[in-house]
Every structure is written in structure tokens, then in C-alpha cells.
Amino acid sequence: MLQELTGKRAMVTGGSGGIGLAVGRRLVAAGVQVAFCGRTPAHVREAESILGGDKVWGSVVDLRDTNAIAAWFAESRARWAGLDILVNSAGVGIFGSVGALSLDDWRLTLETNLTAAFACCREAVPMMPDGGMVVNIGSLASRNAFAGGAAYNASKFGLLGLSEAFLLDYRAQDIRVSTVLPGSVDTAFSPRSQGGDTSWKLAAEDVAEVVMTILRMPDRALVSCVEMRPSRTAPK
Numbered sequence: 001m002l003q004e005l006t007g008k009r010a011m012v013t014g015g016s017g018g019i020g021l022a023v024g025r026r027l028v029a030a031g032v033q034v035a036f037c038g039r040t041p042a043h044v045r046e047a048e049s050i051l052g053g054d055k056v057w058g059s060v061v062d063l064r065d066t067n068a069i070a071a072w073f074a075e076s077r078a079r080w081a082g083l084d085i086l087v088n089s090a091g092v093g094i095f096g097s098v099g100a101l102s103l104d105d106w107r108l109t110l111e112t113n114l115t116a117a118f119a120c121c122r123e124a125v126p127m128m129p130d131g132g133m134v135v136n137i138g139s140l141a142s143r144n145a146f147a148g149g150a151a152y153n154a155s156k157f158g159l160l161g162l163s164e165a166f167l168l169d170y171r172a173q174d175i176r177v178s179t180v181l182p183g184s185v186d187t188a189f190s191p192r193s194q195g196g197d198t199s200w201k202l203a204a205e206d207v208a209e210v211v212m213t214i215l216r217m218p219d220r221a222l223v224s225c226v227e228m229r230p231s232r233t234a235p236k
């Protein structure tokens with residue numbers, strides 16, 4: 001039987017935009033209580049007004065700051081005690097060859113896309129003593145390196161490795177860890193992904209649909225990893 005999500009408690013990183021916001025919308029529509037975070041105050045406020053309702057809590061959190069992550073989880077513990085769902089969607093895309101990337105670019109990418117996801121998973125574990133679900137948003141770049149992708153590939157390959165090890169660490173505690181690896185999605189993700197015809201790309205809602213399917217799977221089934229790509233290729 002598919003899982004009923006109504007009343008469950010979810011935390012979503014990057015819920016102020018793109019895929020995280022689309023996931024938040026679907027969770028709220030399914031009756032889930034949602035605490036989300038984003039980095040830009042105006043985006044967090046806007047997402048709060050889009051998601052609406054009294055079961056949504058938006059917070060401005062810079063995920064590069066592990067103390068801020070700890071404080072965000074402490075807020076949730078004060079509200080709920082436990083946690084059912086964690087979705088790690090926040091991420092940045094900085095692209096350039098190894099020689100062109102600065103150490104700051106590298107750190108920003110690794111801290112946001114990988115270290116923050118680790119810190120959130122780590123905070124979530126004690127809040128899921130009877131099990132829970134974690135969905136990490138990786139990328140096709142978690143498996144396929146490309147020129148200019150040194151920092152992004154490293155962060156997303158790392159996120160996939162973290163997810164797979166985390167799954168094995170807590171499988172016996174019923175924490176089900178899934179990773180979704182999308183191809184190009186039409187969001188504000190990076191300047192490189194904007195402009196021109198974007199109609200061939202996946203929509204954020206397509207990724208959210210997959211996340212919801214994973215979350216609703218019967219609890220005997222663990223969808224460990226999903227790759228998804230646009231049906232069409234980029235126009236030449």
C-alpha cells in the first residue's frame with residue numbers, strides 16, 4: 001500500500017527556489033508539515049507566501065554555516081521532536097576548468113552541495129529513531145564528469161557516495177535514503193543554465209513528482225537512486 005503522507009513532518013533545504021520549492025508545494029498539497037530553508041531572505045518570504053498556510057515554516061539559513069544548520073534543526077526539534085522526511089535540494093553550480101576555479105569557488109560548491117547535506121543528514125538521524133526518509137538531490141553530474149565541472153562534479157559525485165553509505169549505515173534503523181539524479185532542469189540554478197529556449201528541459205515539478213513517488217512507496221520498498229533526463233536534447 002502506498003504511504004499516506006498527511007501529518008508527516010518534513011524539512012527541505014533549498015525550499016525557497018526551483019526544485020526545493022516544487023517539492024515543498026507537493027508536500028504541502030499532500031498535507032505534510034514543511035520547514036524549509038533558503039539563503040536569500042526575499043526568496044524565503046516569497047516561497048512562504050506561495051506555500052501558505054499555518055503548517056509551513058520558512059527560515060533564512062546559510063547552509064555553509066554548520067552552526068546555522070544546527071540552529072535550524074534545533075528550531076524543528078522544539079516544534080516537533082521528531083522528523084519523518086528530509087529533502088536536501090539546496091545547491092549551487094559554479095563551472096570552470098581547474099585553473100579557472102578559485103579556491104573560494106571550490107569551497108562554496110563543496111560546502112553547499114556536499115558538507116551541508118552531510119550536516120543535515122547527521123542532524124536528522126537522532127530525530128528519526130523509528131525510521132524516516134531522506135531524499136538527496138544529486139545530478140547526472142553525480143556520475144558523468146564534464147569539462148568545467150571539477151567543483152560541481154566533485155560535490156555531486158561526493159553526494160552520491162554520501163547517500164549510498166548513509167543508506168547502508170541506517171537501513172536497519174528504517175531510514176530510507178534515496179538519491180535523485182536529474183539532468184537539465186528549467187530553474188534559476190546557474191547563469192549557464194539560463195537564456196535561450198529552455199522548453200526542452202525537465203521542469204522542477206517533474207523532479208518533485210519523482211520525489212513524491214519515492215516518499216509514497218510502501219515501506220518495504222527503498223528506491224535508492226533514480227536518474228531522470230529530458231526526453232529531448234538541447235536544440236543545436
Ligand SMILES: NC(=O)c1ccc[n+]([C@@H]2O[C@H](COP(=O)([O-])OP(=O)(O)OC[C@H]3O[C@@H](n4cnc5c(N)ncnc54)[C@H](OP(=O)(O)O)[C@@H]3O)[C@@H](O)[C@H]2O)c1
Binds near residue numbers: 038062137
Ligand atoms: N537546475 C538543474 O539543471 C539541475 C540539474 C541537476 C541537479 N540539480 C540540483 O538540484 C538542486 C536544486 O537546484 P535548483 O535547480 O532548484 O536551483 P535553484 O532554483 O537555484 O535553487 C537552489 C536553492 O538552493 C538554495 N541555496 C543555495 N545556496 C544556499 C546556501 N548557502 N544556504 C541555503 N540555501 C542555499 C537557494 O536559496 P535562495 O534562492 O534563497 O538563495 C535555492 O532555494 C541543486 O542541488 C542542484 O545541484 C539542478
